[in-house]
Amino acid sequence: MSRFEIRCLAKSGVVQKMLSLSSESSLGDVFVANRAQLLHVARRIVRTADLADDVVQDAYLRIADGACDRKVDKPMGYCCQVVRNLALDHCRRQSLEATYRTFDVDVETLDVPGPPSPDCVMRDRQAVGLIEQTLSALSPRTRVAFQLYRLEGLTQRDIAVQMGCALGLVNRLIAEADEAIGAMRHLIKD
Structure with missing residues (x-):
């Protein structure tokens, strides 16, 4: 070659x-x-x-x-x-x-909530104080039923057994407390 x-x-x-x-x-x-x-x-x-x-x-x-x-x-x-x-x-x-990855979110423009302003903290404390006053004006049975239902998360049937009353009464007591607090809803800002 x-x-x-x-x-x-x-x-x-x-x-x-x-x-x-x-x-x-x-x-x-x-x-x-x-x-x-x-x-x-x-x-x-x-x-x-x-x-x-x-x-x-x-x-x-x-x-x-x-x-x-x-x-x-x-x-x-x-x-x-x-x-x-x-x-x-x-x-x-x-x-x-x-x-x-997230391509559609601009991280620079995200609005990250900071600590609440002193005005918001004061308004929230006033709202909680007014709700406490409203609850204290209710009967002790209504307060207890409301606290067990809303704060502790018990069912109405469990509350009726614990309080030794009818289920319908528990329902009426919770509705009464909700109605009283409903008047304060304008104070609670989302």
């Missing part, structure tokens, strides 16, 4: 293909010789050329850095599997990260 023929073969990639088939070539040589095919494998999975190029570069670094002492029977298959696995890992990682 003449030098001219060797140069023509080298330019067409035939020499690289021959290198990839030789049993003495390393995985890195096989990877470089078949980079276009490996890039195609990655692109079919990650769907963009830039990401595919990143995946192939990462795969090459792993293969080149991980000096493999064992003999690989099918080096091209091994390289394809490494590229495929890294591309799939990239897709999984992106889909997981996408669940944590």
Whole structure:
């Protein structure tokens, strides 16, 4: 074979293909010789050329850095599997990260509530004081029924058993307390 023929073969990639088939070539040589095919494998999975190029570069670094002492029977298959696995890992990682991202919220413009102003604290304390006055003006039975229902979360049936009265009476006592406090609703600001 003449030098001219060797140069023509080298330019067409035939020499690289021959290198990839030789049993003495390393995985890195096989990877470089078949980079276009490996890039195609990655692109079919990650769907963009830039990401595919990143995946192939990462795969090459792993293969080149991980000096493999064992003999690989099918080096091209091994390289394809490494590229495929890294591309799939990239897709999984992106889909997981996408669940944590919020693109439609501008964090800079979020209105984060600060501590309440002294005026709000004073108004809330006055409202609580007025509600306490209203409850103290009610009968002790009505107060107890209201506190058990609204503050302690007991059911009306449990309150009736605890107070030893009819369920209808408990319902009426709670309604009476709600009605008395309802007059104070204008003081409570949402």
